[in-house]
Amino acid sequence: MSQAPFYVSPEQLMKDRADFARKGIARGRSVVVLRYDAGILLLAENPSPTLHKIAEIYDRIGFAAVGKYNEFETLRQAGVRYADLRGYSYDRIDVTARGLTNAYAQTLAGVFTTESKPFEVELVVAELGVTADADQLYRLSYDGSVIDETEHVAIGGQADAITASLSGLHTSSLDLAAVFNHGVAALAAATRSSLPTEDLEAAVLDRTTHRQRTFRRLDETTMAGLRED
Amino acid sequence: MAGFPPAFLSSTSNSFVELARSLAPEALPRDGARDLSEQSPEGTTIICFRTASGILMAGDRRATIGNLIASHSMEKVKPADDYSVIGIAGTAGVALDLIRLFQLELEHYEKIEGARLSLNGKANRLAAMLRGNLGLAMQGLSVVPLFAGVDEVTPHGQIFSFDVTGGKYEEHRFHAIGSGSGFARGALKKLWRPELDQDQAITVAVEALFDASDDDSATGGPDFVRQIAPTIFTVDLAEGVTEIDSAAVLTTAAEVVDRRTRTAGA
Numbered sequence: 001m002s003q004a005p006f007y008v009s010p011e012q013l014m015k016d017r018a019d020f021a022r023k024g025i026a027r028g029r030s031v032v033v034l035r036y037d038a039g040i041l042l043l044a045e046n047p048s049p050t051l052h053k054i055a056e057i058y059d060r061i062g063f064a065a066v067g068k069y070n071e072f073e074t075l076r077q078a079g080v081r082y083a084d085l086r087g088y089s090y091d092r093i094d095v096t097a098r099g100l101t102n103a104y105a106q107t108l109a110g111v112f113t114t115e116s117k118p119f120e121v122e123l124v125v126a127e128l129g130v131t132a133d134a135d136q137l138y139r140l141s142y143d144g145s146v147i148d149e150t151e152h153v154a155i156g157g158q159a160d161a162i163t164a165s166l167s168g169l170h171t172s173s174l175d176l177a178a179v180f181n182h183g184v185a186a187l188a189a190a191t192r193s194s195l196p197t198e199d200l201e202a203a204v205l206d207r208t209t210h211r212q213r214t215f216r217r218l219d220e221t222t223m224a225g226l227r228e229d
Numbered sequence: 230m231a232g233f234p235p236a237f238l239s240s241t242s243n244s245f246v247e248l249a250r251s252l253a254p255e256a257l258p259r260d261g262a263r264d265l266s267e268q269s270p271e272g273t274t275i276i277c278f279r280t281a282s283g284i285l286m287a288g289d290r291r292a293t294i295g296n297l298i299a300s301h302s303m304e305k306v307k308p309a310d311d312y313s314v315i316g317i318a319g320t321a322g323v324a325l326d327l328i329r330l331f332q333l334e335l336e337h338y339e340k341i342e343g344a345r346l347s348l349n350g351k352a353n354r355l356a357a358m359l360r361g362n363l364g365l366a367m368q369g370l371s372v373v374p375l376f377a378g379v380d381e382v383t384p385h386g387q388i389f390s391f392d393v394t395g396g397k398y399e400e401h402r403f404h405a406i407g408s409g410s411g412f413a414r415g416a417l418k419k420l421w422r423p424e425l426d427q428d429q430a431i432t433v434a435v436e437a438l439f440d441a442s443d444d445d446s447a448t449g450g451p452d453f454v455r456q457i458a459p460t461i462f463t464v465d466l467a468e469g470v471t472e473i474d475s476a477a478v479l480t481t482a483a484e485v486v487d488r489r490t491r492t493a494g495a
Contacts, residue, residue: 056340078237080340084245088333089256106232213336 017118021142024067024120030156031064032186033124035135035172036179039206039214040126043183045191046201054203056215058083058095060128062205066156067121067142075104075123092212097127101138101146109144118142122155128205128214132172152183158190165189176204180226197224245337246330246358258326258362274441274448275305275316276413277377277388278403278421280430283465284377284386286314287434289409289442290457291449292321301452306460308470310335313351313378314462318407324372327362331355348380352389352397360395375406377464384466409441409448416440427463428481431473434461435482439489451482458482 031044031053042064044053053072055063057079065072082103087095104123112118123140137149147153151171154162165186171179180202188195202218209216218226236252249257275288292300299321306316307328315331317324334354339345346354355376362372377388388400403421405413416437425433435451438459442450451458458478463471 050343052343055343074238077240077341078233080337081237081240081248082233084333084337084340085249085253085256088245088249088329089253103232107238108232110232 017112018143021112021118021120025122025142025155026157028066028156030154030158030162030187030190031066031124032152032154032162032166032183033062033064033126033137034152034166034179034183035132035137036174036176037132037172038176038208039204040128040135040137041176041179041183042124042126042203042205043180043187044201045187045195045199047199049198049201052201054201054217056203056213057100057125058087059092059213060205061095061097061100062126062128062203062215064124064126064155065121067119071119072121072123075107075119075121078107079104079125097125097136097138101125101140104140105144105146107144108140108142112143122159124153124155126205128207130207132207135172154186158187161190162186177226177228180223181228184227184229197227243338243341244354245334246361248337257330258323271318271320271408271447273305273318274405274407274409274413274438274445275318275375276403276405276410276417276434276437276441277316277375277400278417278425278430278433279386279388279401279423280425280427280463281423282427282467283379283384283463284314284388285430285434285461285463286316286375286377287438287459287461288316288407289438289449289459290452291442291447293447296446298449301449301455302457304460306462307332308462308472309351309376309378310339310345311469312345312380312464312466313348313376314464314470315355315374315376316406317372317374318410319372323362324374327358327372327374331358334358345380348378348383348387351378352376352387355389356391356395356397359391359393362393373406375404378470379464379466381466386464405437405441407441407448409438409445412444413437413441430463431461431478431481432485435459435478435485439482439485451479451486453479453483 029045034041042054042062046053053065055076057063063076083095119142125138127136129135137153139147139153152166204216205214206216277286286306288306290302292303309315371393374391379386390398390400390404403417420433442448458475461473
């Protein structure tokens with residue numbers, strides 16, 4: 001005797017999946033990406049010095065993620081493959097954050113609706129413009145929805161608290177040290193902890209560099225030099 | 230499902246060449262052309278030697294088709310990444326493609342793995358790429374690279390030469406490739422010393438390339454009319470790859486020409 005098929009409404013199904021993904025993401029620590037006057041700062045609370053949450057995708061494109069490590073690592077590598085293949089087939093300037101964000105959005109949305117379990121991740125794709133007004137920040141959620149931000153964007157469990165504490169701040173007119181300290185303060189306030197420098201991971205996309213690849217990690221000494229607290 | 234092709238998400242390879250071969254083979258240089266060797270520009274003399282602090286690699290700027298000069302300003306020596314340089318002699322189109330592909334191969338590995346390949350690893354990867362190019366070499370479109378650089382394990386630097394079949398050989402003092410290499414190597418035998426500082430090394434490189442251009446029609450000398458100087462790169466662990474400013478190279482070249490003019494007149 002076979003069991004009678006039971007009905008689950010699409011609303012319920014999507015809600016269950018979204019709750020599941022949100023719970024996974026809320027467990028992790030947050031990442032915040034902020035523009036400053038000469039570039040973009042990617043800042044994360046991450047005690048591990050090797051398992052990065054922040055990474056380089058291409059010459060002017062940075063990547064930040066929270067959630068399940070194996071899932072966002074797969075997405076990061078896919079992004080590097082997308083960017084390198086596109087840049088080799090056309091030209092390096094033809095690799096854009098918008099194209100990459102679209103590919104991420106489609107993949108996340110596809111997995112969210114068709115696979116047995118959604119990705120428990122949130123991503124930020126940041127592109128450094130040639131001039132400051134061409135900077136782009138995209139925030140991607142587990143279901144593939146995209147939001148573009150103008151000054152700063154936070155992801156992870158404490159994203160709302162971080163965004164609230166940074167609200168009204170025009171980080172793109174401040175220098176790196178000031179923005180770094182605002183970022184650290186917002187991360188620390190959201191977790192109500194003191195955040196030692198060795199628990200931070202940071203990188204910049206640097207508009208002032210002469211190198212083609214603008215992504216640069218900040219080591220502990222540099223971060224300690226930037227901190228004021 | 231749109232978005233990334235499935236291979237982007239499931240691939241386990243950190244090699245860009247393998248990725249491109251499976252997903253976009255049309256983007257890669259490929260076999261199929263026949264007897265093109267007489268119509269394709271060719272590049273000529275590259276030299277490389279050890280200095281007190283690391284490595285110097287230099288190349289002339291001329292490309293030829295038969296007895297014609299195809300280009301006066303081709304750059305045949307390029308940085309492969311932040312700590313290594315590559316110079317290529319042979320069919321220009323294939324050579325430039327190979328350089329671009331090799332640069333991307335190293336960058337792709339670095340981004341996927343989060344760490345740089347070792348210097349030996351890079352050299353082995355280049356050898357494998359040459360082996361993949363064997364079909365083109367059999368049609369006369371051969372390229373022979375010279376690769377050198379430094380890493381933490383070998384801070385004093387290593388130089389590797391290759392043949393068209395992908396054979397890889399380490400050179401311990403200096404080496405030259407291309408049609409003028411015999412003359413350049415002769416000059417280096419007399420001029421090279423292990424403890425050359427930066428200025429001395431640049432002079433030695435200019436002298437060796439000058440000798441090559443003196444006797445080999447396919448190697449270009451310093452061009453004072455168009456202000457074209459040989460390409461010179463140095464590599465050391467402290468500074469990484471540095472290109473020597475072409476004005477400085479031209480000044481050194483003018484001194485070399487002056488000295489030789491005086492010697493010839495005396």
